Amino acid sequence: MSTGPDAAAEDPTVFYVANAADHHPETGTMIGFWIYLMSDCLIFACLFAVYGVLGHSYAGGPSPARLFDLPMVAVNTSTLLFSSITYGFAMLAMAQGRRGGTLAWLAVTGLFGLAFVGLELSEFAELIREGAGPQRSAFLSSFFTLVGTHGLHVTVGLVWLVTLMTQVTLRGLTPENQRRLMCLSLFWHFLDVIWIGVFSFVYLIGVLG
Amino acid sequence: MSGLPDAHAAPLSGSSRHASGGHGSRRGYLIGFALSVLLTALPFWLIIGHEFTHAGTAALTVMVFAAAQVVVHMIFFLHMTPRAEGGWTLMALIFTVVIVGITLSGSLWVMYHLNANMMPMSVQDMRNMP
Numbered sequence: 001m002s003t004g005p006d007a008a009a010e011d012p013t014v015f016y017v018a019n020a021a022d023h024h025p026e027t028g029t030m031i032g033f034w035i036y037l038m039s040d041c042l043i044f045a046c047l048f049a050v051y052g053v054l055g056h057s058y059a060g061g062p063s064p065a066r067l068f069d070l071p072m073v074a075v076n077t078s079t080l081l082f083s084s085i086t087y088g089f090a091m092l093a094m095a096q097g098r099r100g101g102t103l104a105w106l107a108v109t110g111l112f113g114l115a116f117v118g119l120e121l122s123e124f125a126e127l128i129r130e131g132a133g134p135q136r137s138a139f140l141s142s143f144f145t146l147v148g149t150h151g152l153h154v155t156v157g158l159v160w161l162v163t164l165m166t167q168v169t170l171r172g173l174t175p176e177n178q179r180r181l182m183c184l185s186l187f188w189h190f191l192d193v194i195w196i197g198v199f200s201f202v203y204l205i206g207v208l209g
Numbered sequence: 210m211s212g213l214p215d216a217h218a219a220p221l222s223g224s225s226r227h228a229s230g231g232h233g234s235r236r237g238y239l240i241g242f243a244l245s246v247l248l249t250a251l252p253f254w255l256i257i258g259h260e261f262t263h264a265g266t267a268a269l270t271v272m273v274f275a276a277a278q279v280v281v282h283m284i285f286f287l288h289m290t291p292r293a294e295g296g297w298t299l300m301a302l303i304f305t306v307v308i309v310g311i312t313l314s315g316s317l318w319v320m321y322h323l324n325a326n327m328m329p330m331s332v333q334d335m336r337n338m339p
Contacts (some may be wrong), residue, residue: 031294031301038305045309049316060336074253081245084286086236191288193279199249200275204256208264 007058033183037190038138040081040153044194047146051202057138064139064206065133069123073203076119077195080154082191091185099173102181105163120151143202150198155192160184233288241285248278 055064086109091099112158122143127133134144167177214256252274261267283289283302 018230020269031297034294038301039250040234041310042245042308045312049313052313053320070253071255073330074249074257077249077253081242081249084236084245084282085235085242088241088286089235090232091233092235094237126221140339186287189282192286193282196278196282200271201336204252205268207256 010147012042014208017097029179030182030186033186037186040190041194044146044149044197046140047149048197048201051142051146054138054142055202055206059137059139061137061140062130063209064203067127067130068203068207070203070207072119072123073199076116076123077199078117079112079116080192083109083116086112087185088186094173094178094181097173099168101163101170102173106168107162108166110158110161112159113154113188117154117158119149120147124148146202147198148189150194153194157184157188157191160187187196233285237285241281244281244285245278248274248281 023044086105090102090105090109093105132140134141161184164177164180167180170178255261256267256268261270289298289302293299307313
């Protein structure tokens with residue numbers, strides 16, 4: 001193993017490797033993942049624009065004021081907000097090197113995420129049962145596309161969460177797993193940011209007509 | 210610290226670095242959460258309680274609350290700082306915000322004018338369409 005500053009100065013490779021291990025965020029993963037999130041943001045921007053354009057094209061069908069159940073949306077919003085802070089607590093436990101605490105908070109986050117997806121699916125099922133499915137009007141097509149894409153992201157995030165919980169259980173809080181958990185942290189908080197736009201722009205402003 | 214740190218024994222060196230950046234602090238998360246709850250509850254309360262007579266004012270108020278909450282999330286949950294990754298995350302964010310602004314405002318602007326120039330069509334016409 002390396003012996004000190006002299007050996008490190010003589011062999012640039014040793015110096016570089018030691019440096020890379022000390023500053024793992026500089027490997028480029030985090031900035032790369034951030035760029036991915038920004039590109040994902042553009043997908044949602046396009047879907048928001050579509051909803052903004054088509055949101056009033058009811059084709060004689062039901063309007064948001066008749067369809068949306070705001071108290072249910074408020075509950076849904078709170079589950080996602082709670083899952084955001086519990087993920088934050090998981091990251092704090094990870095920074096302190098507490099594996100059990102990290103896993104526990106991740107499990108709580110997963111349950112909140114599951115509740116969110118469940119509530120959203122039940123809302124979709126209710127709308128389709130009322131005959132307000134995605135094929136009813138341009139407004140409903142764009143609504144299902146936008147909210148459904150967000151729900152799909154949360155679902156993928158849940159799969160990722162379970163995968164990482166398995167990884168942490170099997171291998172512990174290794175630098176690789178910490179890096180992965182930080183990426184998922186960005187992803188999860190990002191989805192909460194998108195949901196702010198959804199509940200404000202689609203639901204709250206939608207019921208105003 | 211000499212030599213490579215043991216990957217399993219010492220996951221990451223220096224917990225002080227994590228407290229200052231990257232993961233935030235418990236206090237930071239709680240402040241962000243409290244602000245988010247406030248900025249979520251207020252617009253819901255305003256809309257459900259029908260506090261507005263003018264729909265345009267209500268929509269604008271909701272959008273202001275949303276924008277404020279996005280900033281809160283960026284600072285307290287996503288830990289955005291001008292220094293993160295040498296300023297590149299902020300640069301990417303600014304670029305994205307510009308593109309999102311062009312996409313949204315451009316789409317709404319163009320399609321509004323397109324609709325304004327179309328033949329008027331009532332709900333009754335729509336129902337009787339072939």
